[in-house]
Amino acid sequence: MLQGWVIVVTSFAYLGLLFAIAYYADKRADAGRSVIASPYIYSLSLAVYATAWTFYGSVGRAAADGVGFLPIYIGPTLMIALWWVVMRKILRISKANRITSLADFIASRYGKSALLGGAVTVIAVIGIVPYISLQLKAVSNGFLILMQYPEIVMPAKVGAVPVAQDTALWVALILALFTIAFGTRHLDAAEHHEGMVAAIAFESLVKLLAFLAVGVYVTFVVYDGFGDVFARAAANPELEPMLTPLEGVAGNYANWVWLTILSMLAIMFLPRQFQVAVVENKDERHLNKAIWLFPLYMLAINVFVLPIAFGGRLHFPAGIVDADTYVLTIPMAEKQELLALLVFIGGLSAATGMVIVETIALSTMVCNDLVMPVLLRMRSLRLNERPDLTGLLLGIRRGAIVAILLLGYLYFRLAGEAYALVSIGLISFAAVAQFAPAALGGIFWKGGTRRGAFAGLLAGFVVWAYTLLLPALARSGWLPIGLLEQGPWGLELLKPLELFGLKGLDQITHAMIWSMVANLGAYVAVSLSGSPSAEETRQASLFVDVFRGAGSAGGARFWRGTASVPQLYNLLARFLGSAGADEAFDAYARARGIAWPREQLPADAELVHHVETQLAGAIGAASARIMVASVVKEEALSLEEVRNILDEASQVVMYSHQLEQKSHELEAATTELRAANERLKELDRLKDDFLSTVTHELRTPLTSIRAFTEILNQEPEIDAAQRQKFLGIVTKETERLTRLINQVLDLAKIESGRADWHETRVDMREVILDAAGAMEQVLQEKAIRLELKLPPRVPPVRADLDRMTQVMLNLLSNAVKFCDQAAGRIEIELSERAGWLRIDVRDNGPGVAPQDREIIFEKFRQVGDTLTEKPHGTGLGLPISRHIIERHGGRIWVESRGEGACFSFTLPLARDAALDKAA
Amino acid sequence: MGEFEAKGQRLIGLCLLGFVLFNYPILALFNLPASVFGIPVLYAWIFFAWAVLIAAMAWVIERRG
Numbered sequence: 010m011l012q013g014w015v016i017v018v019t020s021f022a023y024l025g026l027l028f029a030i031a032y033y034a035d036k037r038a039d040a041g042r043s044v045i046a047s048p049y050i051y052s053l054s055l056a057v058y059a060t061a062w063t064f065y066g067s068v069g070r071a072a073a074d075g076v077g078f079l080p081i082y083i084g085p086t087l088m089i090a091l092w093w094v095v096m097r098k099i100l101r102i103s104k105a106n107r108i109t110s111l112a113d114f115i116a117s118r119y120g121k122s123a124l125l126g127g128a129v130t131v132i133a134v135i136g137i138v139p140y141i142s143l144q145l146k147a148v149s150n151g152f153l154i155l156m157q158y159p160e161i162v163m164p165a166k167v168g169a170v171p172v173a174q175d176t177a178l179w180v181a182l183i184l185a186l187f188t189i190a191f192g193t194r195h196l197d198a199a200e201h202h203e204g205m206v207a208a209i210a211f212e213s214l215v216k217l218l219a220f221l222a223v224g225v226y227v228t229f230v231v232y233d234g235f236g237d238v239f240a241r242a243a244a245n246p247e248l249e250p251m252l253t254p255l256e257g258v259a260g261n262y263a264n265w266v267w268l269t270i271l272s273m274l275a276i277m278f279l280p281r282q283f284q285v286a287v288v289e290n291k292d293e294r295h296l297n298k299a300i301w302l303f304p305l306y307m308l309a310i311n312v313f314v315l316p317i318a319f320g321g322r323l324h325f326p327a328g329i330v331d332a333d334t335y336v337l338t339i340p341m342a343e344k345q346e347l348l349a350l351l352v353f354i355g356g357l358s359a360a361t362g363m364v365i366v367e368t369i370a371l372s373t374m375v376c377n378d379l380v381m382p383v384l385l386r387m388r389s390l391r392l393n394e395r396p397d398l399t400g401l402l403l404g405i406r407r408g409a410i411v412a413i414l415l416l417g418y419l420y421f422r423l424a425g426e427a428y429a430l431v432s433i434g435l436i437s438f439a440a441v442a443q444f445a446p447a448a449l450g451g452i453f454w455k456g457g458t459r460r461g462a463f464a465g466l467l468a469g470f471v472v473w474a475y476t477l478l479l480p481a482l483a484r485s486g487w488l489p490i491g492l493l494e495q496g497p498w499g500l501e502l503l504k505p506l507e508l509f510g511l512k513g514l515d516q517i518t519h520a521m522i523w524s525m526v527a528n529l530g531a532y533v534a535v536s537l538s539g540s541p542s543a544e545e546t547r548q549a550s551l552f553v554d555v556f557r558g559a560g561s562a563g564g565a566r567f568w569r570g571t572a573s574v575p576q577l578y579n580l581l582a583r584f585l586g587s588a589g590a591d592e593a594f595d596a597y598a599r600a601r602g603i604a605w606p607r608e609q610l611p612a613d614a615e616l617v618h619h620v621e622t623q624l625a626g627a628i629g630a631a632s633a634r635i636m637v638a639s640v641v642k643e644e645a646l647s648l649e650e651v652r653n654i655l656d657e658a659s660q661v662v663m664y665s666h667q668l669e670q671k672s673h674e675l676e677a678a679t680t681e682l683r684a685a686n687e688r689l690k691e692l693d694r695l696k697d698d699f700l701s702t703v704t705h706e707l708r709t710p711l712t713s714i715r716a717f718t719e720i721l722n723q724e725p726e727i728d729a730a731q732r733q734k735f736l737g738i739v740t741k742e743t744e745r746l747t748r749l750i751n752q753v754l755d756l757a758k759i760e761s762g763r764a765d766w767h768e769t770r771v772d773m774r775e776v777i778l779d780a781a782g783a784m785e786q787v788l789q790e791k792a793i794r795l796e797l798k799l800p801p802r803v804p805p806v807r808a809d810l811d812r813m814t815q816v817m818l819n820l821l822s823n824a825v826k827f828c829d830q831a832a833g834r835i836e837i838e839l840s841e842r843a844g845w846l847r848i849d850v851r852d853n854g855p856g857v858a859p860q861d862r863e864i865i866f867e868k869f870r871q872v873g874d875t876l877t878e879k880p881h882g883t884g885l886g887l888p889i890s891r892h893i894i895e896r897h898g899g900r901i902w903v904e905s906r907g908e909g910a911c912f913s914f915t916l917p918l919a920r921d922a923a924l925d926k927a928a
Numbered sequence: 929m930g931e932f933e934a935k936g937q938r939l940i941g942l943c944l945l946g947f948v949l950f951n952y953p954i955l956a957l958f959n960l961p962a963s964v965f966g967i968p969v970l971y972a973w974i975f976f977a978w979a980v981l982i983a984a985m986a987w988v989i990e991r992r993g
Contacts, residue, residue, distance in 0.1 A: 076970065076971065076974065079974060080950075083946070083950050083974075083978065086946065086978065086981065086982065087943045087946045087947060087950075088943075089985075090939040090940070090942045090943040090946070090985055091939065091940060091943050093935055093936045093939045093989075094936045094939070094940065234966070235965075235966055235967050236963075236965060236966020236967065237966070239963060239966055239967055239968055239971075240966060243963075243968075252961060252963075252968040252970070252971075253959045253960060253961050253968070253970060262951070262952035262955070262956070265950075265951070265952075265955070266951060266952075269947075269950065269951075297989050297990070298989075300939070300985055300986075300989050301982055301983075301985045301986035301989060301990075304978075304981075304982045304985065305982050308975070308978055308979060308982060312975065315971060
């Protein structure tokens, strides 16, 4: 059933499906309902990293040396953990500056240098073309092998087939068509290709499923699970050493580490990865999911690599079947036609996905950073006078796509046989790794200069070409092989694979070490030896400080000159078409609330910057700079001026920080003030209460005095006994009045802190005995029994003697007032605790209700109904006592359990007294 | 910004941890002619550590607060 036409029809049906998906996604995007705005699609599109090289080549490499393929996937896992820091920054910079390719990114960072953009483009094209040819080779090989079914025959040497019958050529042409259809459908200032991204995400799913299918089949159907495969491998003397593959070779771990580092850089700087990760990114937040989903994808696609590799080695006799084809040939050998077809489609997915994205990315670079800068400089073309250049731009890109794919095919025809798949892929990885110092240095180090970046790129590239490209060419027979074996001119030290005598490493590690030394060294040394221009200083600040508010609007600060709106509009329309220009101006006007197209749009620095950024999206930063400069009159800023603007900006940031801090402080102060105000209001209310209570208390005795004196005054004939009684009442009330006033004054004095305290050593025993003596008369009158429980001797306290007596008298007279009227009993107990003296005054009266125990210590708060009952005192005794005790560092409270009340207070012992006792 | 920075630092930490786990000398410890559940120790270790690393990254990214 697996005839040639079935394979061809299935392949075309699959490509047709891709077209349909891409077409649908593009339509949805035009309607504003994007299908790719999802973190899952974003993660799947990142999986374009897994190419035919992964699909076929991983097994090939595993079959040769066991775990050697794994660093290529572990590296990206480690790198993507850093994306939270690195990629977010690149995304932010790229969105602010409308960066559309890696070349543009590096050129833009170093002062919008056309030279640098061109250099990156050339390196990328030279480095990537072999990688593309590798994909073509994989597809064509897969096709040719499948065509031979049920035989398993390795395809003839490339070149044996005439060009017109070569499958690889047709694959290249069909892919060129697809790429043109979805990569250059229209010019978009943001370079979004939604249809392409949707198709790529779908392809990522297909290749994963196909690989898992063949993996499960080989592991669990052909063999009896992982354990079985490995057990058989262990029993095979040829395979057994591969189970501990890291042993023996000295450079093994070094190779492993460098391969990891190389892959870490590749995941950032392969043009296709930059395209899907940065240019096609719809939302920075998609990074979150991608950071763990993408590594998970890589883990999944690698799980079955080793079983398939061992399975293949066990299945086929050595040397007959190329290990790179095991995924396809095992199902074929087992007569699983459908599975073989599925595998072929999976490989097709992996290859086409890579080729499509890579060519789009490269064509953008070639157009914006290589061709356009040259064309715009060639005055004889009179490009400045052409009203619409969109056609030209699209034409250049389409031409570039076809040219790149044909270059890939050419390389495949000429040199495709020299290496196994993996080696070619790694050579490309090493080429793009040369972008790392300039790109990563550029976003974290302001000191990197254009000259430094160029020197680094050049040095790294030359070493790469010498140590990797040259040997590849020599092995393909294009250069004498003696170059490798004896070195150029017989100089051993310059042997490309053992440069300066560095031996024992594989050639990728060897090339990485020397190229990185040269690249980084030149980048840093040249950067440090010169000083950046104004333009470079400005761009460095916009890139490195992108999170510190130096975003898209930041660039406008650096422009000074005059421009006109129609000129700017026409410029944009020439490259984006009038619809694109309208849209760009609309967006600008909307964002500023200005009615466009009326002549109110000011042609100021911001508008110029906006136009330049939009233009940069279409033709690259360097060309955009040239074009804008050609239609506006601008003053070149000196380095000094740029530095001043930057200083101002950083000062503004600093001031705003300070301002923020000040406002925080102010807020705190306000809160404090509000609290203080509340407290003052409360105190004010208390004072009012106090005044009204005091006047009320004063009025009661006054009323009674006035009533009796009026009687005495109006009725002279009142008898003597009566008169005597009345006068007695008047005298008593006057005394009460005096006492009240004295206490009010006393309290005011204590509260305001103006009272005089005469602290001496006071023996509380004496105080209690004195107070009891003073009250003796009253106690006898009321027949109250007083019991004193005093220890023979207590340590002294440091206190004011008169005040202490006052407190004792207060408590004692309170007790007298409230104790049982018939059989009154009062008990005073003095006791010594650790460092304290405690005095309890107990009575057998009605007690104090729990809710009143705090209230009675407040001013004028007598418990009970003051309207019906005659007041028992001034209501100031307990508050005054509390003040006095607290002033001495003690505490006063009341307890009431069952019968009677117990007023207690404590006083700290004088310090020297405590010492006396301790001694 | 505090939470962003904290996540960034945790992820950098995981990257460094990964570098240690997949490197000499840890890797050499597992380069033994033995197997767990029928899988050679070295392979088992790499895939196990890899999976754990991814799980840790997911945990750092996805948890709130």
